[in-house]
Amino acid sequence: xxxxLKHFAIFESGKRYTFAAFVVAVLxxxxxxxxxxxxxxxxxxxxxxxxxxxxxxxxxNTILLLLGVGFVVTFLxxxxxWLVTAYDYPGRRFLTWALLLPxxxxxxxxxxxxxxILHPIGPIQGLIRDVLGYSSPREFRLxxxxxLWGAIxxxxxxxxxxxxxxxxxxxxxQAASVVEAARVLGExxxxxxxxxxxxxxxxAIVVGVTLALLETLxxxxxxxxxxxxxLTLAIYTTWVTxxxxxxxAQIALSMLFIIVFLLHFEKRARQRQxxxxxxxxxxxxxxVLKGRHIALAWVLGVIPIAFxxxxxxxxxxxxxxxxxxxxTGFSTSLIQASFNTLTIASVATVLTVTLGLIVAWxxxxxxxxxxxxxxxKLFSRLASLxxxxxxxxxxxxxxxxxxxxxxxxxxxxxxxxxxxxxxIVLGSTAGLLMAYVIRFLAIANGxxxxxxxxxxxxxxQASRLxxxxxxxxxxRVHIPLLKPAMISAALLVFVDTMxxxxxxxxxxxxxxxxxxxxxxxxxxxxxxxxxxxxALMIVLLGLLPxxxxxxxxxxxx
Amino acid sequence: MKFHSxxxxxxxxxxxxxxxxxxxxxxxxxxxxxxxxxxxxxASFAATxxxxxxxxxxxxxxxxxxxxxxxxxxxxxxxxTVFVKDGLIERxxxxxxxxxxxxxxxxxxxxxxxxxxxxxxxxxxxKILNEAIPAYLRSSNNDWFALSLRDRVLYANVGSGxxxxxxxxxxxxxxKGQVCIRSGQHPYNIALIAAMIAHNGEAATxxxxxxxxxxxxxxxxxxxxxxxxxxxxxxxNIGIANAYYAGQMKSALAGSEQRAWGDAIKVxxxxxxxxxxxxxxxxxxxxxxSSPNRENAVKLMEFLMSDAAQALYADTNFEYPVKAGVKVNxxxxxxxxxxxxxxxxxxxxxxRKRASELVDQVGFDQ
Numbered sequence: 001x002x003x004x005l006k007h008f009a010i011f012e013s014g015k016r017y018t019f020a021a022f023v024v025a026v027l028x029x030x031x032x033x034x035x036x037x038x039x040x041x042x043x044x045x046x047x048x049x050x051x052x053x054x055x056x057x058x059x060x061n062t063i064l065l066l067l068g069v070g071f072v073v074t075f076l077x078x079x080x081x082w083l084v085t086a087y088d089y090p091g092r093r094f095l096t097w098a099l100l101l102p103x104x105x106x107x108x109x110x111x112x113x114x115x116x117i118l119h120p121i122g123p124i125q126g127l128i129r130d131v132l133g134y135s136s137p138r139e140f141r142l143x144x145x146x147x148l149w150g151a152i153x154x155x156x157x158x159x160x161x162x163x164x165x166x167x168x169x170x171x172x173x174q175a176a177s178v179v180e181a182a183r184v185l186g187e188x189x190x191x192x193x194x195x196x197x198x199x200x201x202x203x204a205i206v207v208g209v210t211l212a213l214l215e216t217l218x219x220x221x222x223x224x225x226x227x228x229x230x231l232t233l234a235i236y237t238t239w240v241t242x243x244x245x246x247x248x249a250q251i252a253l254s255m256l257f258i259i260v261f262l263l264h265f266e267k268r269a270r271q272r273q274x275x276x277x278x279x280x281x282x283x284x285x286x287x288v289l290k291g292r293h294i295a296l297a298w299v300l301g302v303i304p305i306a307f308x309x310x311x312x313x314x315x316x317x318x319x320x321x322x323x324x325x326x327x328t329g330f331s332t333s334l335i336q337a338s339f340n341t342l343t344i345a346s347v348a349t350v351l352t353v354t355l356g357l358i359v360a361w362x363x364x365x366x367x368x369x370x371x372x373x374x375x376x377k378l379f380s381r382l383a384s385l386x387x388x389x390x391x392x393x394x395x396x397x398x399x400x401x402x403x404x405x406x407x408x409x410x411x412x413x414x415x416x417x418x419x420x421x422x423x424i425v426l427g428s429t430a431g432l433l434m435a436y437v438i439r440f441l442a443i444a445n446g447x448x449x450x451x452x453x454x455x456x457x458x459x460x461q462a463s464r465l466x467x468x469x470x471x472x473x474x475x476r477v478h479i480p481l482l483k484p485a486m487i488s489a490a491l492l493v494f495v496d497t498m499x500x501x502x503x504x505x506x507x508x509x510x511x512x513x514x515x516x517x518x519x520x521x522x523x524x525x526x527x528x529x530x531x532x533x534x535a536l537m538i539v540l541l542g543l544l545p546x547x548x549x550x551x552x553x554x555x556x557x
Numbered sequence: 558m559k560f561h562s563x564x565x566x567x568x569x570x571x572x573x574x575x576x577x578x579x580x581x582x583x584x585x586x587x588x589x590x591x592x593x594x595x596x597x598x599x600a601s602f603a604a605t606x607x608x609x610x611x612x613x614x615x616x617x618x619x620x621x622x623x624x625x626x627x628x629x630x631x632x633x634x635x636x637x638t639v640f641v642k643d644g645l646i647e648r649x650x651x652x653x654x655x656x657x658x659x660x661x662x663x664x665x666x667x668x669x670x671x672x673x674x675x676x677x678x679x680x681x682x683x684k685i686l687n688e689a690i691p692a693y694l695r696s697s698n699n700d701w702f703a704l705s706l707r708d709r710v711l712y713a714n715v716g717s718g719x720x721x722x723x724x725x726x727x728x729x730x731x732x733k734g735q736v737c738i739r740s741g742q743h744p745y746n747i748a749l750i751a752a753m754i755a756h757n758g759e760a761a762t763x764x765x766x767x768x769x770x771x772x773x774x775x776x777x778x779x780x781x782x783x784x785x786x787x788x789x790x791x792x793x794n795i796g797i798a799n800a801y802y803a804g805q806m807k808s809a810l811a812g813s814e815q816r817a818w819g820d821a822i823k824v825x826x827x828x829x830x831x832x833x834x835x836x837x838x839x840x841x842x843x844x845x846x847s848s849p850n851r852e853n854a855v856k857l858m859e860f861l862m863s864d865a866a867q868a869l870y871a872d873t874n875f876e877y878p879v880k881a882g883v884k885v886n887x888x889x890x891x892x893x894x895x896x897x898x899x900x901x902x903x904x905x906x907x908x909r910k911r912a913s914e915l916v917d918q919v920g921f922d923q
Contacts, residue, residue, distance in 0.1 A: 242910055
């Protein structure tokens with residue numbers, strides 16, 4: 001087969017990957033194009049209303065939210081990464097992986113658990129009232145967390161691990177020699193961090209912050225619970241309450257500009273990584289802490305874990321135990337949903353990482369001097385766009401293309417005299433899988449591309465000179481070298497797929513529930529305490545990959 | 558290849574070769590299982606007729622589960638449910654003639670009319686349905702039918718001493734900082750605001766909405782139950798919510814959180830100044846245009862109008878049955894005798910879009 005294909009120029013060894021990347025890019029762009037089509041059909045009159053009353057405020061809110069979350073995740077993520085790489089103290093290894101735990105908590109879960117925990121009749125304010133001697137919340141209560149500030153803090157506290165992951169890796173692999181040189185030259189610990197490590201880690205920080213901000217943009221649940229009118233929420237309400245799909249598509253497309261800007265920023269940051277030291281991958285020697293400094297390190301390290309994981313997860317555990325008596329513990333629907341979640345998340349992960357690898361390989365740098373924008377690079381950028389589209393929008397955009405695929409299948413099978421009576425893609429999990437792949441390809445692609453960037457082109461050149469083909473080089477040389485990057489990509493994709501809600505709600509087939517949709521069903525009845533079991537399951541199932549992720553990073557150094 | 562041949566028989570080579578093939582096998586197995594898992598659930602439903610019925614619903618599945626179970630028990634027709642929170646129309650429309658959808662169920666008059674407008678439904682000529690449902694609660698073309706009624710009421714702090722209330726008074730400055738309500742863009746509120754436009758006109762409604770906005774105690778967000786909880790939490794004194802939630806909370810297990818919220822509020826049926834009626838919305842059902850199991854679908858729809866199913870609407874959902882003669886739940890009855898507003902819902906629905914725009918204009922959710 002391959003030999004036949006070789007006759008066509010485009011399938012010539014390297015080009016095959018470019019072609020594959022092109023197909024993937026088309027797949028990712030299909031929902032966007034279908035949205036554009038939808039948007040053009042919209043009336044200008046609507047646009048006027050949106051422009052006057054909706055967009056300015058939503059845009060302003062979104063910008064503030066992004067700035068706020070960006071600041072919080074940078075602060076927490078970088079600080080935490082430095083804390084576990086630059087210093088040594090008992091329990092450092094524990095903190096190293098525990099700091100990733102909040103990654104298992106989706107934004108909608110953190111929002112609703114904190115609404116409960118911090119409610120005037122919740123446990124914390126109740127305790128405060130008891131201590132202060134008040135009997136009713138009408139006498140004393142704390143300010144409401146619903147609002148922009150609440151959203152910034154709550155999202156920041158679960159999204160910082162994205163920055164922590166990338167930055168810690170940078171500190172571990174790149175910082176050793178420069179940090180040690182700075183120390184030898186008499187720089188203070190603060191100076192080492194601010195003047196040496198931080199500038200060095202800037203590309204890594206930007207990559208992590210971009211991921212966190214894209215997650216923020218995708219969120220609907222937390223913003224809704226906390227009453228923050230973001231662009232994403234505006235898209236949602238325009239579509240749902242005004243049945244104005246065209247208007248929603250118009251806002252969605254304008255939101256793409258923010259995203260393209262973010263991604264551009266990220267790419268530029270990553271380009272700088274090229275100048276990093278590739279050969280010397282060794283961790284720096286940490287400063288050994290003593291006495292009260294150990295306690296301080298612990299306090300600083302535990303704070304984000306406590307707010308991002310321990311408190312919400314602990315609250316869910318308590319809620320589940322409270323309800324054990326009232327209800328039958330694990331219902332069959334819950335077990336089925338857990339199984340579905342694990343299955344579809346695994347499949348989506350394998351597909352996403354494979355395609356991510358192909359796209360990244362097509363876009364790789366073959367020569368040291370290569371500076372030109374190759375087609376592969378363009379496709380890789382396009383393929384990353386899916387992450388930028390909120391799940392809801394992506395799902396609507398996908399309906400049209402999926403139908404086309406179904407019609408295509410029907411036509412082909414019709415030629416074979418086979419009569420199709422069902423929607424093969426749209427009516428099965430295949431459509432949902434496609435949505436996951438499109439949405440999370442950027443994570444896989446980004447991670448693998450970053451991994452590839454650390455492998456000097458000379459390695460590939462050597463392999464090719466020794467007679468290996470491009471594919472064999474990928475298989476025998478690069479994949480083994482990329483293993484850590486691929487593993488962390490896979491784990492991130494897995495966790496994200498498992499948490500995904502809006503697209504799952506729209507595209508899942510009949511009788512197919514995941515934990516997230518089950519939880520949402522409970523939550524939308526306003527009975528979200530009963531969804532506590534499902535929420536806890538999401539968090540628990542997310543824990544395993546998170547721990548594996550931490551271990552993978554540990555080993556890769 | 559040349560380079561390899563040098564140590565063709567070496568142990569080293571055997572090892573790499575063996576390991577490579579093992580790796581290839583493992584990767585192959587991974588993809589094979591991926592493909593299998595991806596398409597295994599595909600055969601879950603077909604648009605071919607079976608002794609089943611496919612229900613697409615925007616209603617939370619657990620609320621309607623008791624009726625569906627009873628239906629299956631009586632008819633041995635299996636009901637498959639898809640809970641589509643949003644995008645019901647888009648989904649059914651896209652699925653087109655191959656859609657598995659038989660019955661479409663949703664809440665709010667506007668959503669039902671949208672289904673008709675999107676041409677995804679077909680009329681049902683059923684004597685049973687027409688006799689059970691009063692004419693104003695079904696479409697004149699028989700393409701949608703109301704199943705239950707839900708009044709949008711005032712939750713007041715039990716200590717507030719409020720005995721009666723007019724929707725118009727929500728904007729009264731004396732309630733400054735005391736009002737809780739969910740997002741203005743939520744269909745329940747949109748319908749209420751649309752009714753306000755139908756009653757008092759657009760300009761008056763805008764002024765009213767600005768007044769309500771400035772009376773809010775917190776952001777317009779959360780669900781209807783949160784109104785009760787926030788009243789208990791001292792955040793607000795009054796709020797607007799659907800009555801059946803109060804029914805659920807007030808009959809929740811004694812000692813549970815829900816019960817505490819329910820006990821903190823008093824339910825008052827507010828009225829419009831002009832008509833003296835309380836705003837009532839509906840939940841309803843329609844037959845999907847391409848329904849593959851049409852007969853079963855109609856059976857299900859007719860079953861939902863049976864006394865038994867209507868009684869379930871009253872007792873498990875705390876809604877008002879549409880069928881005359883079926884009793885309301887005692888807790889709901891304790892809220893008073895419902896006097897529905899005389900403004901026709903189809904008239905109210907006309908102002909839905911305008912209502913949604915007004916919510917944006919006054920920055921209600923901001």
